[in-house]
Amino acid sequence: MTAPRIDTDTLRRLPKAVLHDHLDGGLRPATVVELAEAVGHTLPTTDPDALAAWYYDAANSGDLVRYIATFEHTLAVMQTREGLLRTAEEYVLDLAADGVVYAEVRYAPELLVKGGLSLPEVVGTVQEGLAAGMAKAAAQGTPVRVGTLLCGMRMFDRTREIAELVVAHRDAGVVGFDIAGAEDGFPPADHLAAFAYLRRENMPFTIHAGEAHGLPSIHQALQVCGAQRIGHGVRITDDIVDGKLGRLAGWVRDRRIALEMCPTSNLQTGAATSIAEHPVTALKDLGFRVTLNTDNRLVSGTTMTREMSLLVEQAGWTVEDLRTVTVNALRSAFLPYDERKALIEDVVLPGYRSVL
Numbered sequence: 001m002t003a004p005r006i007d008t009d010t011l012r013r014l015p016k017a018v019l020h021d022h023l024d025g026g027l028r029p030a031t032v033v034e035l036a037e038a039v040g041h042t043l044p045t046t047d048p049d050a051l052a053a054w055y056y057d058a059a060n061s062g063d064l065v066r067y068i069a070t071f072e073h074t075l076a077v078m079q080t081r082e083g084l085l086r087t088a089e090e091y092v093l094d095l096a097a098d099g100v101v102y103a104e105v106r107y108a109p110e111l112l113v114k115g116g117l118s119l120p121e122v123v124g125t126v127q128e129g130l131a132a133g134m135a136k137a138a139a140q141g142t143p144v145r146v147g148t149l150l151c152g153m154r155m156f157d158r159t160r161e162i163a164e165l166v167v168a169h170r171d172a173g174v175v176g177f178d179i180a181g182a183e184d185g186f187p188p189a190d191h192l193a194a195f196a197y198l199r200r201e202n203m204p205f206t207i208h209a210g211e212a213h214g215l216p217s218i219h220q221a222l223q224v225c226g227a228q229r230i231g232h233g234v235r236i237t238d239d240i241v242d243g244k245l246g247r248l249a250g251w252v253r254d255r256r257i258a259l260e261m262c263p264t265s266n267l268q269t270g271a272a273t274s275i276a277e278h279p280v281t282a283l284k285d286l287g288f289r290v291t292l293n294t295d296n297r298l299v300s301g302t303t304m305t306r307e308m309s310l311l312v313e314q315a316g317w318t319v320e321d322l323r324t325v326t327v328n329a330l331r332s333a334f335l336p337y338d339e340r341k342a343l344i345e346d347v348v349l350p351g352y353r354s355v356l
């Protein structure tokens with residue numbers, strides 16, 4: 001039995017929620033080229049199409065460390081106020097064009113201070129750009145709400161400082177914290193001071209875990225650090241044998257811990273082998289709180305519409321499945337409960353009802 005085809009235009013119009021998308025991985029290729037010229041940064045190519053292809057190829061290495069290395073060129077053009085304002089505004093407009101109604105954007109402020117901006121200036125400037133984008137998106141009839149997650153880099157020692165930055169900006173659009181960067185050799189528990197501080201401040205956080213590294217990283221992120229969600233988490237399948245859940249997998253499913261899954265990105269870093277076989281489908285079917293995400297739209301050459309379309313075409317997903325992961329994302333968003341409920345009931349469900 002084959003699922004009915006859902007055309008791309010319909011998919012694009014469906015309301016979407018994305019919890020895992022990096023600001024510095026989602027720039028428009030033409031913007032990277034223009035901003036690089038303005039700041040005198042040398043790129044592998046100055047042709048926007050060739051640059052997009054370069055990113056995709058470089059990211060397709062099957063290795064998380066090389067994937068991360070491609071960010072050098074986007075970060076290089078985001079060190080000025082102009083660069084940050086433009087990339088943040090365009091980021092929101094691109095999501096709106098993709099049918100996204102709620103997004104959590106994440107980035108590491110400590111990687112954006114080479115041009116002389118202070119950490120609070122970086123955060124304030126990005127919020128300004130996001131607000132401009134949200135105003136424009138609303139004016140053109142495609143409103144999108146964007147909350148910000150600030151990332152501490154797991155290989156550096158500024159995570160406690162970034163956690164304080166999160167709390168300081170909690171009333172200015174920052175909704176949570178994350179740690180990012182290469183997993184191997186940098187376990188989440190190295191950053192316990194940051195996580196303990198956030199818990200004392202009642203501030204939620206997610207942790208990149210179970211992508212390059214297996215079950216111990218997921219266990220540590222949840223049970224030692226106290227994460228409310230897991231970035232990727234694909235390796236939770238190591239704790240599931242013939243559909244039977246181990247203790248940790250059971251905890252993740254039964255406590256409704258959201259898994260921020262990013263299929264295309266996982267293929268590129270070698271965390272999964274194909275869309276058809278990607279664990280997102282089996283985990284969805286087992287009742288996990290699976291969410292669908294882009295991770296890095298430029299670097300992975302993707303959009304939410306594309307991720308949905310791949311799952312529909314190659315893994316047999318239905319519109320109901322797409323609605324499930326969208327509602328899942330909003331249930332686990334770092335927004336107040338009443339706002340999540342309103343987005344689900346007033347925006348997402350009516351949007352899916354119109355095509356079901």
Ligand SMILES: [Zn+2]
Binds near residue numbers: 020022208295
């Ligand atoms: Zn990520």
